[in-house]
Amino acid sequence: MKTELSGIYGIVDAASTNDPVALLDAMLGAGIAVVQYRAKAGVDRAIVRTLHARTTAAGASLIVNDDFEAALEADGWHAGQEDLAGLDVRALRARLGTRLFGISCDDAALAQRAHRDGADYVGVGPFAATATKADAGTAIGVAGVAAVVRATTLPVVAIGGIDAENLPGVAASGAAMAAVVSAIAKAADPAAAARALVQRWAELHSR
Ligand code: TZP
Ligand code: MG
Numbered sequence: 001m002k003t004e005l006s007g008i009y010g011i012v013d014a015a016s017t018n019d020p021v022a023l024l025d026a027m028l029g030a031g032i033a034v035v036q037y038r039a040k041a042g043v044d045r046a047i048v049r050t051l052h053a054r055t056t057a058a059g060a061s062l063i064v065n066d067d068f069e070a071a072l073e074a075d076g077w078h079a080g081q082e083d084l085a086g087l088d089v090r091a092l093r094a095r096l097g098t099r100l101f102g103i104s105c106d107d108a109a110l111a112q113r114a115h116r117d118g119a120d121y122v123g124v125g126p127f128a129a130t131a132t133k134a135d136a137g138t139a140i141g142v143a144g145v146a147a148v149v150r151a152t153t154l155p156v157v158a159i160g161g162i163d164a165e166n167l168p169g170v171a172a173s174g175a176a177m178a179a180v181v182s183a184i185a186k187a188a189d190p191a192a193a194a195r196a197l198v199q200r201w202a203e204l205h206s207r
């Protein structure tokens with residue numbers, strides 16, 4: 001099954017929740033079809049298996065951040081530039097088979113390299129200020145994301161400080177997807193927050 005790379009890209013960040021499974025279910029219940037498991041203290045394989053069983057049952061895709069071997073138990077791998085340094089990226093692409101491969105790219109040149117290396121999408125940000133990633137850097141806003149969108153034909157996944165309020169800017173940038181951690185995980189009602197984001201994104205693209 002080919003995953004459609006458009007819409008809200010949910011991130012289950014281990015450091016942002018006490019209950020990754022409940023958070024995943026809130027996302028899946030809202031119709032989010034692409035979810036990343038991010039665990040900077042170390043990817044837990046048991047959690048990968050649990051999340052993957054649930055995404056599969058929902059017809060959604062689970063992408064694992066950082067840990068390539070764990071990603072082989074799921075539907076895709078998301079890598080930062082630091083994860084790829086010194087590695088044969090095309091060989092890793094080949095080992096992923098039909099799984100998704102996403103690469104964080106800070107600029108147009110990196111996005112073009114990611115395309116040559118066989119990535120399926122590029123992650124670009126931070127769109128807005130974020131407390132979730134300490135070293136995220138300065139917000140690049142609509143113009144920063146749009147510059148990468150213009151430079152590549154790959155789907156661009158915008159990330160960083162995205163919420164229901166600034167979602168129109170993400171849509172205006174031409175990003176194919178909006179990746180969200182805290183606007184769902186830290187909401188009083190994560191399921192309602194996820195639904196609101198999905199609905200807002202649909203409204204923004206129905207014009
Ligand atoms: N990469 C760039 S910004 C960011 C990551 C992982 C954090 C996104 O989290 P939030 O809470 O949606 O700002
Ligand atoms: Mg990484």
